[in-house]
Amino acid sequence: MAGYSDVDHPGYAAFKNSYKDRTPMIYVGANDGMLHGFNACIAGVTAGCTVANAGKEQLVYIPSTVYENLSRLTDKDYTSNHRYFVDGSPMTGDIYSSSTSSWKSILVGGMNGGGQGYYALDVTNPADTSKAAPTFTTTNAANILLWEFTSADDSDMGYSHNLPQINSFTGQAVQIAKMENNRWAVIVGNGYNSTGGKAVLYILFITGGEDGSWTIGTDYIKLIADSGTGNGLSTPAPFDTNGNGKADVIYAGDIKGNLWKFDVSSATPSSWNVAIGGTPLFVSGASKPIIAPPSISFHPKGGRLVLFGTGKYLETADTTSTNTQTIYGIWDNNTAATVTADALVQQVMTDGTTRTATQNAVSYSTTIKGWYVNLPVSGERITGVPSLEDGIFVFTSIVPSASPCDFGGRGFVNAVDFLTGGMRSSPSFDTNRNRILSLDDGLSAGVEIGFSGGGVTRIRGYMESDVLVFSNVNGETGLTTTAKGAAGLRGRVTWRELMH
Numbered sequence: 145m146a147g148y149s150d151v152d153h154p155g156y157a158a159f160k161n162s163y164k165d166r167t168p169m170i171y172v173g174a175n176d177g178m179l180h181g182f183n184a185c186i187a188g189v190t191a192g193c194t195v196a197n198a199g200k201e202q203l204v205y206i207p208s209t210v211y212e213n214l215s216r217l218t219d220k221d222y223t224s225n226h227r228y229f230v231d232g233s234p235m236t237g238d239i240y241s242s243s244t245s246s247w248k249s250i251l252v253g254g255m256n257g258g259g260q261g262y263y264a265l266d267v268t269n270p271a272d273t274s275k276a277a278p279t280f281t282t283t284n285a286a287n288i289l290l291w292e293f294t295s296a297d298d299s300d301m302g303y304s305h306n307l308p309q310i311n312s313f314t315g316q317a318v319q320i321a322k323m324e325n326n327r328w329a330v331i332v333g334n335g336y337n338s339t340g341g342k343a344v345l346y347i348l349f350i351t352g353g354e355d356g357s358w359t360i361g362t363d364y365i366k367l368i369a370d371s372g373t374g375n376g377l378s379t380p381a382p383f384d385t386n387g388n389g390k391a392d393v394i395y396a397g398d399i400k401g402n403l404w405k406f407d408v409s410s411a412t413p414s415s416w417n418v419a420i421g422g423t424p425l426f427v428s429g430a431s432k433p434i435i436a437p438p439s440i441s442f443h444p445k446g447g448r449l450v451l452f453g454t455g456k457y458l459e460t461a462d463t464t465s466t467n468t469q470t471i472y473g474i475w476d477n478n479t480a481a482t483v484t485a486d487a488l489v490q491q492v493m494t495d496g497t498t499r500t501a502t503q504n505a506v507s508y509s510t511t512i513k514g515w516y517v518n519l520p521v522s523g524e525r526i527t528g529v530p531s532l533e534d535g536i537f538v539f540t541s542i543v544p545s546a547s548p549c550d551f552g553g554r555g556f557v558n559a560v561d562f563l564t565g566g567m568r569s570s571p572s573f574d575t576n577r578n579r580i581l582s583l584d585d586g587l588s589a590g591v592e593i594g595f596s597g598g599g600v601t602r603i604r605g606y607m608e609s610d611v612l613v614f615s616n617v618n619g620e621t622g623l624t625t626t627a628k629g630a631a632g633l634r635g636r637v638t639w640r641e642l643m644h
């Protein structure tokens with residue numbers, strides 16, 4: 145079962161128990177201008193579920209920032225004037241609300257290219273009228289909407305393009321976190337094409353916007369990594385380094401190829417800052433934009449390993465880019481200065497239907513600070529959300545077709561050892577496609593899966609292997625069998641994790 149420990153988060157176990165049988169929901173943003181919530185129950189499987197309510201729409205929300213564009217949907221020339229609306233993947237997490245003195249499940253979503261902002265809804269209780277939290281009825285609409293945070297509240301808010309990560313231990317969105325000042329927050333980048341083009345981190349306290357206004361410094365904290373222009377902060381990854389259940393460091397890339405570290409370890413938000421004296425942890429360079437969120441792990445020699453890849457696939461001009469893109473593992477051992485490329489060991493990946501990579505040693509020291517792998521195909525880049533599971537760094541990559549009329553191209557799922565960036569020393573993929581992972585599959589660092597911009601979803605297997613599921617450009621679903629690693633140093637490693 146997913147969720148939080150009652151040791152760090154008193155009252156959570158009772159909350160989870162109270163709502164464990166709530167109506168299961170699937171939430172999806174759409175270009176009809178709405179966030180939709182559908183009943184995800186399965187007739188004959190979910191208690192009380194009938195054929196009539198399975199898949200039924202239970203919730204619709206139209207963010208205010210898309211109102212002005214809604215009429216375009218009925219424009220007879222819409223097909224040649226396509227607009228994005230509620231294009232962002234929503235994320236959900238459980239939080240403790242100091243305003244209601246209760247636990248809640250909240251949903252936070254952005255509009256990606258459809259608008260400059262985020263919205264937050266209380267999705268604790270879809271249908272159970274015996275519970276205190278508001279059910280999904282018209283009369284409760286005002287209670288279900290917690291707030292919106294838009295460029296009207298802070299002019300540096302851009303188009304979000306948020307790529308949410310889920311904590312594999314808790315099942316919660318990593319960007320919905322408790323901070324060291326004991327307030328729960330949503331942690332987002334300002335996204336792209338904002339007015340000033342800064343790269344800005346926002347820490348939005350959940351209760352801060354409930355009164356309809358946002359006061360900087362108290363309702364939200366804003367940390368400016370780059371004062372612009374032409375920049376924007378991508379999806380951040382908060383991390384709890386001292387195991388108290390509260391985020392104390394945050395990493396995020398920007399569209400100009402900087403990987404930033406934010407120090408939020410103080411119990412006093414006014415002391416939070418852009419770490420390393422306001423300089424980046426690493427600079428990949430302007431031709432290597434960092435869009436996908438980083439994965440963070442403890443490092444066996446102390447500090448953290450920050451894993452991320454580069455490449456952009458957001459606008460038409462990106463399709464024809466042939467810049468070399470790169471995957472990095474950077475050791476942040478409470479570093480006092482930007483890590484430079486000459487402190488990294490290179491691994492060489494070789495393209496093919498089955499990919500291989502070198503296995504060079506990475507002897508971490510004061511001069512060796514990590515590794516890098518250049519993606520081997522011209523125009524290849526990372527697009528989906530990468531994952532770190534059991535010491536294996538898994539990321540998808542795509543090579544868009546050079547023809548603008550031909551939406552699609554090649555695509556891969558890749559897996560490397562998180563400490564070296566090299567090919568793992570045991571089989572990573574079911575290369576002979578018999579759905580069994582065994583020695584006769586041989587060693588590999590990646591397999592070709594077709595053009596899949598959204599990345600892969602891991603389904604844990606009982607035995608020695610997992611399955612990665614993906615959808616390709618034609619809307620078809622595929623899967624590939626993949627390795628579980630030896631347990632790596634992911635997330636927070638304490639005895640409490642065994643309880644989940």
Ligand SMILES: [Ca+2]
Pocket residue numbers: 351352353354355356357358359363
């Ligand atoms: Ca306020």
Ligand SMILES: [Ca+2]
Pocket residue numbers: 324384385386387388389390391392
């Ligand atoms: Ca902490």
Ligand SMILES: [Ca+2]
Pocket residue numbers: 574575576577578579580581582584585
């Ligand atoms: Ca096999």
